[in-house]
Amino acid sequence: MIRTDVVIIGGGATGCGIARDLALRGIAHYLVEKDDFAAGATGACHGLLHSGGRYVVTDPVAAKECIEENMILRSIGKKCVEVTGGLFVRLPGDSKRFRDRFLRSCEEVGIPTEVLSPTRALDLVPALNPVLEEAIKVPDCSIDPFRLCMLNAITSRQKGGGILTHHKVIEIVKERGRCVGIKAQDQFTRQVKEIRARVIINATGAWGAKVAALSGSDVPMTLSKGSLVITNHRLTNMVINRLRPPSDGDIIVPNEAVCLAGTTSIAVDDPDAVEVLSREVDIVVSEAERMIPNFRTTRMIRAYTGVRPLLKADGGDSRAISRGFKIIDHDNGMYSILGGKLTTYRLMAEKMVDAIMRDFGLDTPCQTAEKPLDGQDELSGYPLSKRLKDISGIICECELVSRDEVERVVNRIGTKYIGDIQHRTRLGMGPCQGGFCTYRALGIMHDMGRVTSEESMRVLREFLQRRFKGIRPALWGDQLREEQLVESIYLGILSMGNDL
Ligand SMILES: Cc1cc2nc3c(=O)[nH]c(=O)nc-3n(C[C@H](O)[C@H](O)[C@H](O)COP(=O)(O)OP(=O)(O)OC[C@H]3O[C@@H](n4cnc5c(N)ncnc54)[C@H](O)[C@@H]3O)c2cc1C
Known part of the structure; x- marks a missing residue:
């Protein structure tokens, strides 16, 4: 049996961010992931380090978190962030009133903008649809979620943290009503390991409700599936967004040699039973084609889907649900951390570890906003x-x-x-x-x-x-x-x- 202070379940951006924060504050920990790092929504996302523009009209609180974290991540994670800049393009028929609200809200939240004429926008991204009416430049970036997780995990390893990938948590061990550990099964050999800890953190994103249920706890979640397609080359060097309320297929993100376009948003019940439907691919390709006309004739190399772990809302459109995050203290030795964005993973980790430090009666401050991610030199x-x-x-x-x-x-x-x-x-x-x-x-x-x-x-x-x-x-x-x-x-x- 292994003993430690904190067990983190889930090796997505949130779990890896928590491991790094704990390591930098000197707290012993183990991270347990059923697959490889970034196997959930983190590795299935758009890879957009949001400026906040996407949410600024509908969810200004999440937008403010995004712009603040965007600035931090581009300074601490230079080797996994590409500072591409982003354009919100307004096509014929897109509301001018929304455009005015967009500019006003960006100013209120502190997102820098620059209004560009069609000629100037086409100079920056020649593949854009030439009928565009204008574009608004924002500080969007492209981020590599796999690298991000691995770089966070490096600090954890360097400071003595334990990491078990390909180990699925199958049981939460309880004694006198309190969670005191987990049992994790090696997905190759089927052997089971037990880890005892003072605190358990459930950072399993869309699997949050399933894992919380292992300890008899409830978490209020809405699951929303989003599907994307990958082109076999880069059609734009900037992130391209459609200037309209968030809807299907309105973002194209350049990433290394390819572009990722998406997404859809469909409510689902089970994160383990999702697949890309051909009608989702059709929707994404048609919408992307409106922003970049040669999108349809470009070769697609694959499609993929991920499940957003959103906070519960009663009915309605999952796009209207806040992209903010929540930490739930189950009052039994376990916390769940839900919602949020890849862009805000560091902030989520900071707030989670602040809560643990309070439990442990310690006051070591968070260092993750200032210290560059370890291991970046090795990437080059x-x-x-x-x-x-x-x-x-x-x-x-x-x-x-x-x-x-x-x-x-x-x-x-x-x-x-x-x-x-x-x-x-x-x-x-x-x-x-x-x-x-x-x-x-x-x-x-x-x-x-x-x-x-x-x-x-x-x-x-x-x-x-x-x-x-x-x-x-x-x-x-x-x-x-x-x-x-x-x-x-x-x-x-x-x-x-x-x-x-
Ligand atoms: C289609 C789509 C596009 C998105 N695009 C963006 C974007 O461009 N920018 C942005 O900022 N955000 C984006 N998001 C949101 C973002 O991806 C998520 O908010 C974020 O990645 C969640 O990270 P997480 O670590 O909390 O969850 P996850 O990444 O889902 O990680 C949870 C992990 O827990 C593991 N796990 C589950 N059960 C167990 C178990 N029993 N034992 C051990 N491990 C377990 C899973 O394997 C998984 O790796 C997008 C989301 C989706 C779905």
């Missing part, structure tokens, strides 16, 4: 020039990932999962979506003695099934042709037909 340790030099060892041609890089990750984290390599190197994230590099990465793990032949098949099967879930809704044109080739490799050459 494999620059493009070195990748090109290692070209003979490249195993993922789309993202230029070499054998050395894969071996380094496998040695460092000792994983059996292809997804873990993907999140840390971008292996398989390009146009072929891992069609060619997946079996090569698996071969490397096998050569290194990480997986047996039998385990290889299980790992490959699970990975391919997940991969296909994302590819299926975006299969047409060039992507369909490529997928037929990939299918013949796996079904024909590798004889996986009976396993899938």
Whole structure:
């Protein structure tokens, strides 16, 4: 049995942010995640570091939190934030009255704006629809949620925090009505570990109600599914938003070599039973096309969906629910932290750890707003020039990932999962979506003695099934042709037909 002060359940941005904050305040902790980091809404989001503009008219409190956190994150997380700037574009038919309210609200909340003529907007983003009537520039940025989680986790590890990924919390241990620990099951070996702690934090986002129920507690949540599509190249270097009340398909975010467009908003009951519907892909592509006309003819490489953990509202449109967050003290040794945004994860973590410090009778102040994220220097340790030099060892041609890089990750984290390599190197994230590099990465793990032949098949099967879930809704044109080739490799050459 392991003993610590705080157990955090959930390795999304909120959980990882809490681990970093606890580490910097010297509190012993363990973080337990059922999958890899950013496996929930964090890794399935738009990757927009909001300026607050999206919410400024409907939810000024959340908008103010966003602009303040935007400024903090761009200073502490330079290697995971790209300072792109953003445009809110007004197309023919979009309300002028909303535009006036938008500008007034931005001024009240403190979001800097600049009104641009169509010519000036087209200079900045030539792919924009030339019929636009104007654009308003705001300080939106693009953020890499995987890197963000991993960088937060580095501080936790450096300060002695424990991290268990691929361990699902299956029980909350109670004694005399109080939560005193958790039991977590290794998702590969099925072994169960017990961790005892003074406080348990439920930071499981959309799974919050399920995990709270393990301790007999209730959390009031509304779940809202949002789906997005990924293009195979960058159509804009700035974030593009539609200047209208929040609605379907009104944001396009550049991220590394691609663009992410979305989203939809559909109420769901179970975060484990969601998939992208083809009509959602149609909606997103049609709306994105209104802002960037060549969006429709651009190759899509996949679609994905995530579930927003929103605070409960009675009926109505989930877009109208506040993007603010809430900390619930269950008065039994467990807290739940709900709602919020990726953009406000640091603030959420600060408020959560402040509450724990009060419980522990300590007053060490929060340092996360000033201290740059640890580990950022290592992110630039494999620059493009070195990748090109290692070209003979490249195993993922789309993202230029070499054998050395894969071996380094496998040695460092000792994983059996292809997804873990993907999140840390971008292996398989390009146009072929891992069609060619997946079996090569698996071969490397096998050569290194990480997986047996039998385990290889299980790992490959699970990975391919997940991969296909994302590819299926975006299969047409060039992507369909490529997928037929990939299918013949796996079904024909590798004889996986009976396993899938
Ligand atoms: C489609 C979509 C787009 C979005 N776009 C943006 C955006 O552009 N910008 C922005 O700021 N915000 C955005 N958001 C909101 C943002 O993604 C979330 O508010 C934020 O990521 C929530 O983080 P979290 O850590 O609280 O939850 P999650 O990221 O969902 O993390 C919860 C974690 O708990 C784990 N877990 C669940 N059950 C267990 C268990 N029993 N044991 C162990 N672990 C468990 C899950 O695997 C998961 O990793 C978007 C959300 C969605 C759905």
